[in-house]
Amino acid sequence: MERICIQGGRALAGRIPISGAKNAALPLMAASLLTDDPLHLSNLPDTLADITTLATVLEHHGVRTRRTGPGAMTLQAGRIENARADYDLVRRMRASVLVLGPLLARQGYAEVSMPGGCAIGTRPVDLHLRGLEALGATIELREGYIVARAPRGLTGGEVVFPHVSVGATENVLMAAALARGTTRLVGAAREPEVCDLAHCLMAMGAEIEGIGTDVLTVHGARELSGASHAVIPDRIEAGTYAMAAGITGGELELIGARAADLPGVLDKLAEVGVEVTANGDGLRARGQGGTPAAANVTTEPYPGFPTDLQAQFMALMTLARGESVITETIFENRFLHVCELERMGADIRVEGGTAVVHGRDHLDGAPVMASDLRASAGLVLAGLAARGETVLHRVYHLDRGYERLVDKLAACGAAITREPDDG
């Protein structure tokens, strides 16, 4: 185990290269199951723990994965050797459930462990299953496994999502790409990661209309081919570092970040006084002396404010002038960072899915415990601004989603180190 130690109070300045998006990369890797040709992925955040875990899951199904350079991986599912994804692998990472649609479409059979909940919520998969049933699959739940069958292949159909689900949209989209006939996904997620997957499927030979809207029309292909595809930059990593500039009153250039992927976030940052502007090869984020204005935020599907930036925004608001109301609508238990922020002196009151934050004039460094990926990022931001030392335990959560976080921040002037944690 390792911990991160931060001496707070330094304004950050410098350039941070933004990595490829984890949440785009994982479905793209799963899409390799749809063809026996090689899929070449670049700009892959391949040092993340989640990428390695999914590569292991895919190898278990017979996919040959080859790292061909920094951020580059070739995946080839010449033959599916095993259509069962075991509990031991799936429980390590929920995104493993994304193999369900592709395996079913390609093999007519898939058996995937139910992913179960996690710290931030129960995270059901009923919409994934209903969507695949609408394409003709029969599905039963047996001893903790989803057993899905379509012995004569999947057939296009109409899938109406009662509310937005990124994972269900991705699973059904991949399955529809190999189904007979046309599928309409109504109420589909519009997240940039879903669009990235759709663009890759197009490069593999799928025909998809409506990318970026909430109605996707997929004309299934008899077979798909290989392709080369570059993963989009990580909007959540970019948003996290923009908030790091805001909370420290610094100025960061976020190389490769795209304003178009951050509509709800950039509006909110402007409201609190963190100026984010486009520059030649990315975005420039500038804080104003580390004292933001207060603003209310409600997490929503894209293009609203993302749940994956809620903890980081809350950290920023702990130092704001005034009161902010933060409402989490996607996950029922995504305020695990609150009690840790309170240990640093933050003034936060939680009522159900809402946190009321009274900004303070400072935070104090403290030992804190990471509970999940984005909560950890929020605690790092708080530590960068706090007086004295913050020690973050259980940093493996961060390793799921932030490449070289300590190096990137240290290069911009943060006093931050990573060391073995014996405690």
Ligand SMILES: CC(=O)N[C@H]1[C@@H](OP(=O)(O)OP(=O)(O)OC[C@H]2O[C@@H](n3ccc(=O)[nH]c3=O)[C@H](O)[C@@H]2O)O[C@H](CO)[C@@H](O)[C@@H]1O
């Ligand atoms: C809409 C949204 O913001 N999705 C986020 C969600 O994606 P992820 O794909 O993990 O979750 P979904 O988008 O599927 O979940 C959205 C909501 O739908 C519910 N649900 C989902 C599937 C299902 O079958 N039944 C069901 O009821 C979930 O409990 C949740 O309340 O977590 C990811 C990791 O934090 C984020 O990157 C995504 O942006």
Ligand SMILES: C=C(OP(=O)(O)O)C(=O)O
């Ligand atoms: C919670 C996250 O990931 P996952 O859905 O893989 O748990 C995240 O990216 O913030």
